[in-house]
Amino acid sequence: MEAEEEYLEAEENLEAIITRIEHKSRKIETLLKQSKPVDALKTALEGSALKTRDERCKSANWIVVHRAVMAIKDVDGMISSLDPEYYDILMKYLYRGLATGDRPTCDQCLRIHEKLTEKAGLGCILRSLSDTVNTV
Amino acid sequence: MAAVAVHQFAECITCHAWSPDQSMVAFCPNNSEVHIYKLFGEKWEKMHVLSKHDQIVCGIDWSLKSNKLVTVSHDRNSYVWSQEGTEWVPTLVILRLNRAALCVQWSPKENKFAVGSGAKSICICYYEQENNWWVSKLIRKRHESSVTNVAWHPDNILLATTSTDGKCRVFSTYIKGVDSKESESSSSDLKFGEQIAQLDLSVTWAFGVRWSPSGSILAYAGHNSMIHFIDDVKSNPSAQSIPLRDLPLRDLLFLSDRVVVGVGFDCNPMIFTADDTGLWSFTKFLDQRKAAPSSSRGSQLSEAFGKLYGTSKQVPSNDTVEPSKTRGGAHENCITCIVPLWKRGNTTLCRFSTSGLDGKVVIWELDIPK
Numbered sequence: 001m002e003a004e005e006e007y008l009e010a011e012e013n014l015e016a017i018i019t020r021i022e023h024k025s026r027k028i029e030t031l032l033k034q035s036k037p038v039d040a041l042k043t044a045l046e047g048s049a050l051k052t053r054d055e056r057c058k059s060a061n062w063i064v065v066h067r068a069v070m071a072i073k074d075v076d077g078m079i080s081s082l083d084p085e086y087y088d089i090l091m092k093y094l095y096r097g098l099a100t101g102d103r104p105t106c107d108q109c110l111r112i113h114e115k116l117t118e119k120a121g122l123g124c125i126l127r128s129l130s131d132t133v134n135t136v
Numbered sequence: 137m138a139a140v141a142v143h144q145f146a147e148c149i150t151c152h153a154w155s156p157d158q159s160m161v162a163f164c165p166n167n168s169e170v171h172i173y174k175l176f177g178e179k180w181e182k183m184h185v186l187s188k189h190d191q192i193v194c195g196i197d198w199s200l201k202s203n204k205l206v207t208v209s210h211d212r213n214s215y216v217w218s219q220e221g222t223e224w225v226p227t228l229v230i231l232r233l234n235r236a237a238l239c240v241q242w243s244p245k246e247n248k249f250a251v252g253s254g255a256k257s258i259c260i261c262y263y264e265q266e267n268n269w270w271v272s273k274l275i276r277k278r279h280e281s282s283v284t285n286v287a288w289h290p291d292n293i294l295l296a297t298t299s300t301d302g303k304c305r306v307f308s309t310y311i312k313g314v315d316s317k318e319s320e321s322s323s324s325d326l327k328f329g330e331q332i333a334q335l336d337l338s339v340t341w342a343f344g345v346r347w348s349p350s351g352s353i354l355a356y357a358g359h360n361s362m363i364h365f366i367d368d369v370k371s372n373p374s375a376q377s378i379p380l381r382d383l384p385l386r387d388l389l390f391l392s393d394r395v396v397v398g399v400g401f402d403c404n405p406m407i408f409t410a411d412d413t414g415l416w417s418f419t420k421f422l423d424q425r426k427a428a429p430s431s432s433r434g435s436q437l438s439e440a441f442g443k444l445y446g447t448s449k450q451v452p453s454n455d456t457v458e459p460s461k462t463r464g465g466a467h468e469n470c471i472t473c474i475v476p477l478w479k480r481g482n483t484t485l486c487r488f489s490t491s492g493l494d495g496k497v498v499i500w501e502l503d504i505p506k
Contacts (some may be wrong), residue, residue: 126361
């Protein structure tokens with residue numbers, strides 16, 4: 001009985017999460033049109049529902065983050081203006097990007113990975129690899 | 137440079153402990169023996185080799201008042217060694233484990249010792265005078281995986297443990313006849329094996345749990361490069377988790393209620409301090425390296441990253457010569473064990489020793505601001 005209730009509650013939350021991601025997507029498109037790729041990335045990383053186990057939510061969020069990541073041209077500038085609290089989340093998404101095998105995505109992710117590691121250190125990589133609870 | 141002395145004893149050291157007068161050091165050189173060395177002037181001489189265990193000795197503790205050595209091994213046994221004349225006489229302690237023992241520590245009053253094991257249990261051993269042997273009582277509940285470290289609270293009753301299930305737990309080890317009823321502890325806490333608290337801060341393996349000297353703060357390291365500090369575990373726990381910049385820690389030591397030293401895979405002790413409000417933060421690395429921090433990763437790591445990024449990474453010239461891991465610091469490999477060295481009469485700790493997989497024992501000394 002309890003498991004069922006939890007499941008239903010999770011269902012409602014999923015819809016709320018998907019709506020939020022769609023919201024984010026529109027906001028990011030606007031920011032990109034205004035040539036603000038760094039703000040777009042921050043918006044994409046903010047409020048990522050890491051605890052959910054639903055693949056659709058994760059994929060939806062990944063698509064949004066991917067769009068923002070590919071739009072970054074000045075990697076150094078982006079890293080220096082990103083808040084440290086986003087380092088770990090960004091690193092997790094970079095690994096997801098590297099896992100796609102898609103050439104342009106991998107090139108971009110690798111470029112950002114290099115700079116992020118310089119800034120955030122090896123601890124950041126460790127946290128993204130070892131965290132099996134909050135996944136992207 | 138805060139490292140006062142560096143001694144290369146073996147290829148690799150699993151764990152070490154010092155004698156009460158700090159003239160002798162006992163360590164396991166990654167085999168089933170315990171070697172005891174004594175310092176004569178400037179030279180170390182091998183005094184004794186204790187070889188009763190069948191497998192690697194993974195925990196050694198030397199009691200400061202009663203001068204007894206306790207060793208635990210992967211062979212599921214434990215021996216308490218007493219020095220009689222020039223010989224060390226072992227007493228077998230039957231732990232009743234079906235998996236390896238992983239760590240051991242004498243309690244503050246040295247009437248008990250705790251053993252963490254891979255059998256997801258802890259053994260609390262105490263001496264029974266009538267039968268002249270050590271009895272082991274097991275705490276089998278609660279742990280979901282191997283117990284990596286144990287730490288005694290100054291009150292001799294509470295025991296904190298860290299485990300590979302990522303959690304840190306606090307248990308009561310009150311034993312009737314061994315422990316006297318203290319007026320401060322409430323009677324409900326006194327049941328043996330009762331879990332007082334469980335901390336879920338880490339999702340990865342947890343190591344190196346320690347209590348502060350006053351017993352009010354608990355600290356442990358997570359394998360995801362984080363260190364956790366918990367204030368007031370018993371009644372109103374408040375936690376602080378600090379993400380580390382580099383590699384994870386394996387062991388910790390409280391120098392005072394405000395200063396913690398962490399050691400681990402960075403091969404360099406890290407100092408953490410708490411400010412007046414109790415907020416902890418990373419202060420500095422203890423060892424000064426010859427190379428600048430950003431290029432001190434060593435040629436192996438730079439090369440690896442170079443291959444990853446597909447460019448020929450500019451390797452600093454001082455690294456290209458040696459493929460070995462020497463980075464100019466005292467330790468060359470992971471530091472796995474940190475032991476306090478109390479100076480007679482001092483109330484604050486400012487000396488400690490570390491041992492690691494490089495086979496070195498390094499003694500460090502610091503000036504701790506009051």
